[in-house]
Amino acid sequence: MPRAVAELLHREQAAPGHYLLQLRCPEIAADAKPGQFVHLRLSEGLEPLLRRPFSIMRTEPREERIWLLVQVVGSGTGLIATHDEGTVYDLLGPLGRGWRLPRANETALLVAGGVGVAPLIFLADALSVSDLGVYVRSLFGAATNEALVCWTEFAGRCNEFTTATEDGSAGEQGLVTEVLARELERGDADRVYACGPPGMLVEVARLCAEYDVPCQVSMEQWMACGVGACLGCAVPSAKGPQEYVRVCTEGPVFDTTEIAWDRMRP
Amino acid sequence: MSAMEPDLSVELAGLKLANPVMSASGTFGYGTEYAPYLDCSRLGAIVTKAVTLEARAGNPPPRVRETPAGMLNSIGLQNPGVEAFIAEKLPPLREFGVPIIVNISGQRIEDFVRLAERLSQADGVSALEVNISCPNVEHEGMFFGTDPELTARLVAAIAETSAAPVIVKLSPNVTDIVEMSVAAQQAGADALSLINTLLGMSIDVEARRPHLGNVTGGLSGPAIRPVAVRMVYEVAQEVDLPLIGMGGIMTARDALEFILVGATAVGVGTANFVEPASTVRVIDGLAEYCRRHGVPRVADLVGALEGT
Numbered sequence: 001m002p003r004a005v006a007e008l009l010h011r012e013q014a015a016p017g018h019y020l021l022q023l024r025c026p027e028i029a030a031d032a033k034p035g036q037f038v039h040l041r042l043s044e045g046l047e048p049l050l051r052r053p054f055s056i057m058r059t060e061p062r063e064e065r066i067w068l069l070v071q072v073v074g075s076g077t078g079l080i081a082t083h084d085e086g087t088v089y090d091l092l093g094p095l096g097r098g099w100r101l102p103r104a105n106e107t108a109l110l111v112a113g114g115v116g117v118a119p120l121i122f123l124a125d126a127l128s129v130s131d132l133g134v135y136v137r138s139l140f141g142a143a144t145n146e147a148l149v150c151w152t153e154f155a156g157r158c159n160e161f162t163t164a165t166e167d168g169s170a171g172e173q174g175l176v177t178e179v180l181a182r183e184l185e186r187g188d189a190d191r192v193y194a195c196g197p198p199g200m201l202v203e204v205a206r207l208c209a210e211y212d213v214p215c216q217v218s219m220e221q222w223m224a225c226g227v228g229a230c231l232g233c234a235v236p237s238a239k240g241p242q243e244y245v246r247v248c249t250e251g252p253v254f255d256t257t258e259i260a261w262d263r264m265r266p
Numbered sequence: 267m268s269a270m271e272p273d274l275s276v277e278l279a280g281l282k283l284a285n286p287v288m289s290a291s292g293t294f295g296y297g298t299e300y301a302p303y304l305d306c307s308r309l310g311a312i313v314t315k316a317v318t319l320e321a322r323a324g325n326p327p328p329r330v331r332e333t334p335a336g337m338l339n340s341i342g343l344q345n346p347g348v349e350a351f352i353a354e355k356l357p358p359l360r361e362f363g364v365p366i367i368v369n370i371s372g373q374r375i376e377d378f379v380r381l382a383e384r385l386s387q388a389d390g391v392s393a394l395e396v397n398i399s400c401p402n403v404e405h406e407g408m409f410f411g412t413d414p415e416l417t418a419r420l421v422a423a424i425a426e427t428s429a430a431p432v433i434v435k436l437s438p439n440v441t442d443i444v445e446m447s448v449a450a451q452q453a454g455a456d457a458l459s460l461i462n463t464l465l466g467m468s469i470d471v472e473a474r475r476p477h478l479g480n481v482t483g484g485l486s487g488p489a490i491r492p493v494a495v496r497m498v499y500e501v502a503q504e505v506d507l508p509l510i511g512m513g514g515i516m517t518a519r520d521a522l523e524f525i526l527v528g529a530t531a532v533g534v535g536t537a538n539f540v541e542p543a544s545t546v547r548v549i550d551g552l553a554e555y556c557r558r559h560g561v562p563r564v565a566d567l568v569g570a571l572e573g574t
Contacts (some may be wrong), residue, residue, distance in 0.1 A: 003542075042538070046488055048334040050539055076332070092303075092542070184416055222328045224337060224539040227303070229315075230297030232330035232346050242323035244344065265327065265479060 004028055006038075008087040009065065010081070014100020015149040018115060019070045019080050020057075024062035026239060029091055032056050034122040035098025035218055035253040038068070039226035041090045048076035053223050055119040055195070055252070056094065057150070069150060071115040075203060092226055094250045099123050099193060099216055102134045106190035109139040109213075110158070111180055111204055114147055117154055119253075120195055124157035135159050139183065140197070141176025145169040170208045177203040184211040191215065205256035215256040221247040236263035269402050272556030273563040274549065276310070278508045278530050279431035279456035281365050281392055286564060287521065287549045290292065290535030291316060291369035291395060291435070292341065293486075297362060298356040303542035309548060310531060311365040316356070316397050317372070317385070319377050321347035326440045326479035331468050336487030336514070337536060338466050340480035343371055348381055352388050365392035367433065379427050385429035393430050396455075399437030399462035410438035411462075414449035425454030433510065435459035438490075438497055440547040447501045459510040459533065460501060461494045487536040488514040495523050502528025502569060516544065518551020528569040 014020040028038060039051040058067040063125040072078050097195030099119070102108045108127065112120045117140060127134045137160040142148045144167050150189035154162040164179050172179060177200060183189060184207055194204040208215035223233040226248045234244035235251070238260045243259065245251065274285035288311040294300060297312050306312065324344025331338045343352065351368075359366050370381040370390050378396065385391050397418060398411035411557030418432075425432050432543045434450040436443055438461040447458055463484025468477040476482075479494060494513025512526030521532040537544035552564055561567060 037395075048332055049335060049487055049536070050332050050337060079488060090541075138273070222330045222332075224330045225293075225299070225542075226294075226539075227299050227542065229296075229299035230293060230339070230539060231315075231328070231341050232339060234324060234327050234329055234344070236327075241321075244324055244327070263326075 001182070003090070003092045006066070006086055006089045006091055008083055010088065011032030014069060015146050017197065018149045019072070020150065021080070023066050023068065023072060023089070024064055025066050027057070028091070029059045029061045029064050029066050032059050032066065032094035032099040033125055034126045036094040036096050037082070037135060037252055038066075038091045039095055039223070042076050042079050050224055051092065051225060051226060052076050055122070055218065057118040057121050058112065058125055058153075059122070069115060069118040082084045095226055096248055099218075099253050101126070101130070102132065103192055107132045107137060109136040109180070109189040109192045110136060111176060111192060111194040111196070112138065112140045112154065113200040114142045115125045115149060116119055116195035116197070116218070117150055118195070121150065121154050121157065123193055124154060127158045129202050137189070138162070139164065139176050140202075141165065141179070143167065158204050173205060176200065177207065178238050180204060181207055184208070184213060188211070191214055192223070194218075196214055198264060202261050205259065205261050208256055216253050217256055217259075218252045219254060219259075220252070223248055236260035272553055272561060273565075274553060274556075276530050276565050276568075278510070279393060279433060281431060283365060283531060285310040285549050285552065286525065286531040287545050288313050288367070288510065288531060289538065289545060290532050290533035291397065293535040293538045294343050297359045299537065300542055304364045307364060309362070309364050310514050310549075311367050311392065312359060312362060313367045313395055313533060314359070314369055315345060315503060316343050316369045316371040317345050317348050317351045317381065318372060319348055321345065321350065321381060322369070328477060328479050331477040331483070333466070333468055333485065334489060336485055336489035338478060338480045338483035338485055339463070340483035342480065348384055350386070356388060356390055360390035365412055366390055367393045367395050369395040369397050370436070371397040375423050378420060378438065379423050382424045382428040382432075386428040391430055393433055393456070394424070394428055395433040395435050395459055396424055397435050397462070399435050399439075411446060412440050414445050415477070417446055418449040419455040419497065421450050421453035421455050431456040432508050433457040433459055435462055437450055437462050438493060441466050443497050444500050444504050447505050451505045451507050455507060457508045457510060458501065458505065458511065459496050461490070461513050464490050464493065488516060490514050491520060491523070495527055498529050499527035499571075515548065516540070518548045518555055521548050521552060522555060522567065525564070526569070526571045528571075530565075530568050
């Protein structure tokens with residue numbers, strides 16, 4: 001059954017407004033694949049009422065542990081700051097369709113924006129221990145150096161690593177998509193994997209289409225059930241002018257060709 | 267089952283239900299989505315997501331948003347259409363071995379009549395729930411449910427056609443829900459479901475725009491429960507039809523509020539999103555309440571409110 005209880009072993013502030021959670025959860029540590037998510041109940045009361053979806057950042061199956069990276073965006077995620085070690089969460093998962101791995105000996109370009117780094121750390125981790133011989137080059141962008149959350153965990157699992165900040169406080173000054181455009185122009189990336197804010201993903205999809213490089217993105221949407229029943233987490237599908245796909249079930253990882261980017265709410 | 271086990275069965279519009287707990291339309295998909303999380307064969311009945319004649323794409327996202335003790339949704343009746351429903355969704359639903367109540371919606375009376383013809387004779391459909399109360403689609407759904415004459419004409423046309431019992435789901439977005447329920451009863455409804463969601467709205471003040479892509483949505487969850495209980499109470503005074511009460515039921519205690527004011531059965535909706543096994547927990551909680559209060563049959567509690 002895709003549900004479990006998880007005990008909070010350790011919580012630390014990974015950056016202002018961001019928490020790194022280490023949870024004991026043998027079932028999900030054993031079963032989760034990179035790109036999948038858990039749907040976590042933050043309170044037994046009515047505030048917040050709905051579960052919240054979080055990408056899995058990393059698993060340690062032998063230690064029976066999983067790691068989540070949470071950005072505080074509202075009252076729900078804000079509760080995390082009050083949860084002590086030993087807190088037990090009820091969670092559904094692992095849910096959704098994760099990253100499709102590269103073929104052997106390819107070069108994968110991973111593009112992360114802010115807290116969107118979480119599912120890409122899981123992917124980089126899986127690739128670093130696989131025997132696929134994939135060369136992993138990663139680009140990590142954020143507004144400031146402080147928002148390059150968990151960058152050491154990311155960098156340590158990649159062959160090459162570049163950062164960009166909008167204020168120039170770390171790495172190149174500018175948007176990570178500007179670095180991506182240059183990398184694609186170089187022409188040696190076989191596929192792109194991206195997760196970040198909606199505006200970034202729109203630009204990543206546009207660039208990868210322009211350079212004809214296959215690209216997968218991990219998407220976010222307000223979600224109620226998490227199991228495919230409520231149809232609440234719909235995003236526009238490229239299948240037709242009025243079609244939609246569910247982030248919880250067909251996603252959260254999509255090929256960029258599956259999404260109707262021109263119908264995404266700006 | 268020991269002699270002390272309370273009898274949870276209820277009878278509703280000619281249907282014999284093992285217990286009074288159903289899924290509420292739109293919150294349980296077509297059943298199979300929840301099968302990994304609970305034993306669906308334990309439900310009193312499964313009420314499906316709305317089915318229309320043709321496939322519907324649904325509304326632009328974002329479609330859901332949490333609000334205090336509740337949520338807004340504007341799904342927009344996304345569904346594969348009646349033929350795909352019968353071919354693909356109904357066979358696995360039948361496997362659960364519980365009564366299947368199909369929620370239907372349409373734009374014109376003729377749409378509902380054709381749906382009733384097709385579905386009421388389909389293998390495995392126990393009853394129809396007529397959605398005259400969806401707030402998320404223009405000029406249909408709620409359009410019928412806010413006018414007693416239109417309600418009566420629609421219900422009469424469906425009742426004449428349908429081979430299965432007709433349950434009418436009422437909108438709370440009216441001045442007088444009793445007027446609508448009386449109209450539905452006189453037109454030949456076999457039972458009433460109440461309430462559908464309350465029309466609501468929520469604003470992102472930073473962006474100065476609505477949270478929902480469709481601007482407004484239907485409010486559900488514990489926030490609406492007192493309104494729903496009051497409406498079931500009022501309707502129960504005035505109509506003789508069996509009522510299915512719903513609106514923010516999270517626990518057996520919540521379900522009992524509806525039963526005590528006159529609901530024969532209850533629908534569990536938003537709670538499924540919070541806890542997938544909410545329905546079976548409510549069933550177990552009802553049995554526990556009956557044992558604790560020495561009530562032999564849960565049906566004895568229907569309308570057993572005192573002190574009014």
